[in-house]
Amino acid sequence: xxxxTLLIPTADGQADAFAAFPDHxxxxxxxxxxxxxxxxxxxxRELARELAGHGYYVLVPNIFYRHGPxxxxxxxxxxxxETRPEVFxxxxxxxxxxxxxxxxxxxxxxxxxxxxxxxxxxxxxAVTGYCVGGLLAVRTAAAHPGRVAAVAAFHGPVGADGPRxxxxxxxxxxxxxxxxxxxxxxxxxxxxxxxxxxVGYTSEIYPGTVHGFTMSDTDAFSPAxxxxxxxxxxxLLDRVLAGR
Numbered sequence: 001x002x003x004x005t006l007l008i009p010t011a012d013g014q015a016d017a018f019a020a021f022p023d024h025x026x027x028x029x030x031x032x033x034x035x036x037x038x039x040x041x042x043x044x045r046e047l048a049r050e051l052a053g054h055g056y057y058v059l060v061p062n063i064f065y066r067h068g069p070x071x072x073x074x075x076x077x078x079x080x081x082e083t084r085p086e087v088f089x090x091x092x093x094x095x096x097x098x099x100x101x102x103x104x105x106x107x108x109x110x111x112x113x114x115x116x117x118x119x120x121x122x123x124x125x126a127v128t129g130y131c132v133g134g135l136l137a138v139r140t141a142a143a144h145p146g147r148v149a150a151v152a153a154f155h156g157p158v159g160a161d162g163p164r165x166x167x168x169x170x171x172x173x174x175x176x177x178x179x180x181x182x183x184x185x186x187x188x189x190x191x192x193x194x195x196x197x198x199v200g201y202t203s204e205i206y207p208g209t210v211h212g213f214t215m216s217d218t219d220a221f222s223p224a225x226x227x228x229x230x231x232x233x234x235x236l237l238d239r240v241l242a243g244r
Contacts, residue, residue: 001049008061010109012102015065017110018045019117020052027121028057029241030114032140034133035060036215037091038079040070043217051128054234055242057120061110063136064094066102079218095132100139100161107140111147124149126237127171130214134158134175142168150174150240152233155181155211163193172240173201174232178225180210202232 002023008015018040021028031051035044040062048058062070073090076083114120127148129137134156141151142165151171155178159166173194177187182205194201206213206228212220214229 001052003045003049006059006113008109008113010065011105012066015061015063015106015109016069017059017061018048019057019059019119020045020048021057021119022052022055028052028055028119029123029237030057030059030117030120030125031237031241032110032114032125032127032137033058033060034063034127034129034136034140036131036133036212037095038075038087038215038218039064039072041075041217043215046216047130047214050230051233054237056237057114057117059110059114059117059120061106063098063103063106063133066097067094077217079215081219084219098132103136103139104143107136107143111140111144124241126150126152126241128152128154128233129156130154131156131212135160138165138169141171141173142166145170150236152176152236154214154229155209159186159190159193163196166190166193167197169194169197169199171199172236173199173203174236175201175203176225176229176232177203177205178209178211178213178220179205179207 006017052058064072127137134153141148148171152174154176206225209222209225213222213225
């Protein structure tokens with residue numbers, strides 16, 4: 001599965017990124033994948049390759065490009081509980097500096113860039129995201145209702161901007177929440193906001209999971225949670241983007 005390193009022109013410079021896609025020669029439905037707070041690293045490349053293997057052009061930007069190319073900070077090969085506090089202490093200033101306005105401008109650039117890729121199909125796209133990337137995915141989908149047909153977020157703070165953000169969604173939605181992040185009561189409130197938005201959605205707590213369950217290089221990783229993630233994500237994309 002080819003992986004191509006890219007530079008995306010933005011309003012604030014150039015964002016480094018990579019794309020994974022099938023090496024078949026034809027165009028493939030496009031998916032913008034936002035990484036979690038740890039950023040681009042081998043675990044994200046694994047996820048992108050897996051998704052690309054199902055027939056998609058997957059673009060993964062370095063959301064912290066304003067601070068340098070990925071990896072913006074050095075990461076251990078495995079992010080365990082003993083190293084997590086130190087890593088987060090270095091990451092939090094980058095996450096906090098990534099303002100809503102930065103995210104909006106960057107999303108415009110990423111979606112525009114997808115229209116220039118010869119391997120990516122024209123037409124609607126999907127947006128996925130993990131952790132903070134899940135919130136970025138929702139913001140992107142809400143800001144581009146005519147362009148984004150599906151949005152999926154996993155262990156992400158998707159309700160952080162309140163019901164008003166969700167009310168702007170027109171895309172088909174899947175939210176996969178970590179059991180450690182979301183109470184049943186909070187899930188009910190979130191799903192009420194999605195009902196009010198009038199969108200088609202699934203939004204559920206993945207049993208036995210904690211925050212970060214999709215990431216194979218962390219102690220939070222759950223093989224069962226990752227399988228459930230694929231079981232929810234792939235049918236959504238196949239139905240909305242590929243018409244399968």
